[in-house]
Amino acid sequence: MKVSSLDLKRQYETIREEINRAVLEVISSQSFILGPYVESFESKIAQFCCVKHALGVSSGTDALLLALMACDIKSGDEVITTPFTFFATASSIARVGAVPVFVDIDPLTYNIDVAKIAAAVTKKTKAILVVHLYGQCANMDVVLAIARAHGLVVIEDAAQAIGAVYKGKKAGSFGEIGCFSFYPTKNLGGYGDGGLITTNDDKLADFVKLLRVHGSKSKYYHSHIGINGRLDAIQAAVLSVKLNYLNGWSEKRRTVAAYYDKHLQDLPIRLPQTESYNTHIFHQYVIATPARDSLAKYLERHGIETAVYYPVPLHLQKCFEFLGYKKGDLPEAERASNETLALPIFPEITEKEQDQVIGHIRKFISQQ
Structure with a gap:
């Protein structure tokens, strides 16, 4: 007997009618980028994650990039993170010109060893990018205490941890910003690339909204250099169905x-x-x-x-x-x-x- 590591076809068969109906509804609307389907999903997922704002973006990688940009992490800054994670965690730091500073992991949970974070803080440190690996949250009390003591931003890479809970609070609700991935193999996976940013900060939410559409609030007028980082409506419709399960x-x-x-x-x-x-x-x-x-x-x-x-x-x-x-x-x-x-x-x-x-x-x- 062959045993697959993951079988998405089985999942699809259980929700086929709902998924097909949702996708066809988007196609019939001919509204594909952001718009009402994305807004509806953002409202639902914000409630699920217990946060004030949830913003659909183009991928988990772009969520990390946008989070760093929104928090003004730039060339010469240092960002503490784990070396045992998907490449995008560190590549996003490098892409904004900052320096990833790696701290070893806890051998039991494989998350960052929080006892070693403080020793890695320097005058150049601006943020801690903490990863909740394999579906389990890192020790956020310690991370947040260190961040407060040194005036650091906390960004959560919760790409693998949608719905994970730490001491009664959901992943993505602790730091200034939480980042999620909807890559098809994730626990909540789309039918293509997609991602999410969560925050309780109104100003950060507004800035991410700006940055995900090329830094533009009004079409063709750009106050900042952003990226093309939008979630499309078909993915939002699929994810809205799957979120119920x-x-x-x-x-x-x-x-x-x-x-x-x-x-x-x-x-x-x-x-x-x-x-x-x-x-x-x-x-x-x-x-x-x-x-x-x-x-x-x-x-x-x-x-x-x-x-x-x-x-x-x-x-x-x-x-x-x-x-x-x-x-x-x-x-x-x-x-x-x-x-x-x-x-x-x-x-x-x-x-x-x-x-x-x-x-x-x-x-x-x-x-x-």
């Missing part, structure tokens, strides 16, 4: 994760750790073992898809050589890059499929 999908992901936990906990592998104050949404279910590569190849031979997020930490990427990091500088991130493996997880996966994954993992370990 998101809480249920997240709960199913937690059920899937608990089943893996129950049947893998006696093995010599590291399972995901959820902090007691967090509600995890399990965008990924990530195990760790020094035999990661051999295990992945074994599972592949038996028809089981897995993935590695991420095989090279950002401080060791070729494009960031100019920052001067070397192997060994951030050992926990480097270890995670060598040992972590994401198992199949999606709301529609069956216990039979999970049993297939579990059985082959157990068989592999018994042969070691």
